[in-house]
Amino acid sequence: MAQEFDSHQPPDREHPDPAGLDPHAPPENIEEPRPRSRRRRRRTRLLILFGALVLIAGGLAVWRYLSSYESTDDAQVDAHLHPVSARISGHVIRVNVGDNEFVKQGAVLVEIDPTDYQVAVDNAKADLATAQATADSLHIDVPITTTTTSSQLDSTAADVQKNQAAVAVAEKQLAAARAQLDQAQANDVKAQHDLRRYQLLVDEEEVSRQIYDTAVAAAKASTATVSAAAANVEAVRQSVEQARSVLASAEATHRGAQTAPKQIASSKARALSAQATVDQKRAALEQAKLNLLYTRVIAPVAGSVTKTVVPGLNVQPGQQMLTIVPLDDVWITANFKETQLRHIRPGLRADVYVDSTGRTYHGHVDSIAGATGPLFSLFPPENATGNYVKIVQRIPTKIVIDPGQNRDRLLRPGVNVAPKVFLR
Numbered sequence: 001m002a003q004e005f006d007s008h009q010p011p012d013r014e015h016p017d018p019a020g021l022d023p024h025a026p027p028e029n030i031e032e033p034r035p036r037s038r039r040r041r042r043r044t045r046l047l048i049l050f051g052a053l054v055l056i057a058g059g060l061a062v063w064r065y066l067s068s069y070e071s072t073d074d075a076q077v078d079a080h081l082h083p084v085s086a087r088i089s090g091h092v093i094r095v096n097v098g099d100n101e102f103v104k105q106g107a108v109l110v111e112i113d114p115t116d117y118q119v120a121v122d123n124a125k126a127d128l129a130t131a132q133a134t135a136d137s138l139h140i141d142v143p144i145t146t147t148t149t150s151s152q153l154d155s156t157a158a159d160v161q162k163n164q165a166a167v168a169v170a171e172k173q174l175a176a177a178r179a180q181l182d183q184a185q186a187n188d189v190k191a192q193h194d195l196r197r198y199q200l201l202v203d204e205e206e207v208s209r210q211i212y213d214t215a216v217a218a219a220k221a222s223t224a225t226v227s228a229a230a231a232n233v234e235a236v237r238q239s240v241e242q243a244r245s246v247l248a249s250a251e252a253t254h255r256g257a258q259t260a261p262k263q264i265a266s267s268k269a270r271a272l273s274a275q276a277t278v279d280q281k282r283a284a285l286e287q288a289k290l291n292l293l294y295t296r297v298i299a300p301v302a303g304s305v306t307k308t309v310v311p312g313l314n315v316q317p318g319q320q321m322l323t324i325v326p327l328d329d330v331w332i333t334a335n336f337k338e339t340q341l342r343h344i345r346p347g348l349r350a351d352v353y354v355d356s357t358g359r360t361y362h363g364h365v366d367s368i369a370g371a372t373g374p375l376f377s378l379f380p381p382e383n384a385t386g387n388y389v390k391i392v393q394r395i396p397t398k399i400v401i402d403p404g405q406n407r408d409r410l411l412r413p414g415v416n417v418a419p420k421v422f423l424r
Contacts, residue, residue, distance in 0.1 A: 069423060075352075075418065076416055077412060077417060084109060089314070092311050094111040106299060110296075111295065117288065117291045120292075121285065142264070170242075188222035188225065191219040330401070330413060331400050331401065336394060346368065356412070356416075357410050361411070368396075371395075372393040
């Protein structure tokens with residue numbers, strides 16, 4: 001009966017074996033289940049090994065994916081805000097935009113009353129015309145002054161030469177008159193001596209009375225000749241003095257005419273000064289035209305407008321009236337930790353998830369800031385002193401969105417984003 005026992009069926013515990021065998025004892029043939037146990041253990045080991053390999057491969061894949069990028073939740077959309085301020089003072093008469101309205105570059109945003117500035121332009125035009133006329137007149141005077149002074153210089157030089165010749169002639173005439181005086185005086189001396197001799201002879205009646213009378217007449221004539229010669233000398237001397245006076249006057253006039261180059265230079269300087277005045281008035285006119293142009297406040301860029309001005313407001317130069325947010329020129333500022341920047345370089349591909357739109361935008365790293373963010377604050381921290389705990393700093397990194405992805409202008413500066421920078 002033991003040979004007919006089916007080893008695959010468990011013994012019936014309620015009916016003990018009639019041979020008196022223990023029902024809990026293993027069957028006599030114990031060699032048959034061993035190959036199946038080995039196969040089962042081998043299969044279990046293979047399953048465990050396969051599971052371990054799958055876990056290792058999955059872990060490696062997860063580690064490789066997580067190490068292939070750097071991400072941060074400290075990031076936001078940024079843009080350059082363009083404040084629009086008044087460049088002149090005046091009364092606002094019209095505001096052509098509303099709050100949050102999108103405007104194009106060059107659009108007229110605000111209009112200031114242009115009346116006063118139009119009057120200033122008209123006055124500047126009149127001042128320029130007056131200055132231009134004065135400058136033209138002085139420019140005409142320059143060649144006239146040049147010709148006149150040159151002619152005066154030549155004329156006075158000729159007068160000096162003529163008067164010098166006249167003085168020389170008068171001096172020669174004076175010398176001749178003095179010689180005649182000397183001759184007359186010598187003749188007079190001889191005549192007087194002859195008169196005295198004839199007088200003695202007449203007294204002794206050695207000569208006739210007629211001869212004596214002739215001697216007396218000759219003596220009187222010689223005396224008169226001396227007086228005439230002396231008078232002639234005095235007259236000629238006065239002529240010499242007069243000629244010298246005329247020469248001195250001519251020389252003075254000539255010296256005055258010798259200032260011709262200075263007069264010409266002075267005339268040219270006045271003309272240049274008048275031209276400078278013209279330039280000054282022209283610049284004033286240009287400034288007046290610019291002020292008139294500034295009465296129309298133009299949008300410097302395209303973007304969304306936030307205004308703080310209303311019609312009727314009196315504005316002053318530098319007073320901010322609007323702010324334009326250029327929605328077409330935005331980027332991402334990601335504040336990565338300094339430990340994350342080890343492998344981040346400009347040009348790396350980046351994906352940016354935007355919370356407000358629920359979209360992922362593609363872009364690339366443009367640049368990395370030159371210093372940490374706190375250093376640009378009003379009171380930068382000094383981490384090198386007084387801190388016993390090392391503080392991990394964050395460095396702003398600029399990520400540029402690829403063209404064409406923000407056509408709907410949904411990226412608004414200041415919204416939070418989550419960028420991923422792929423390192424490979």
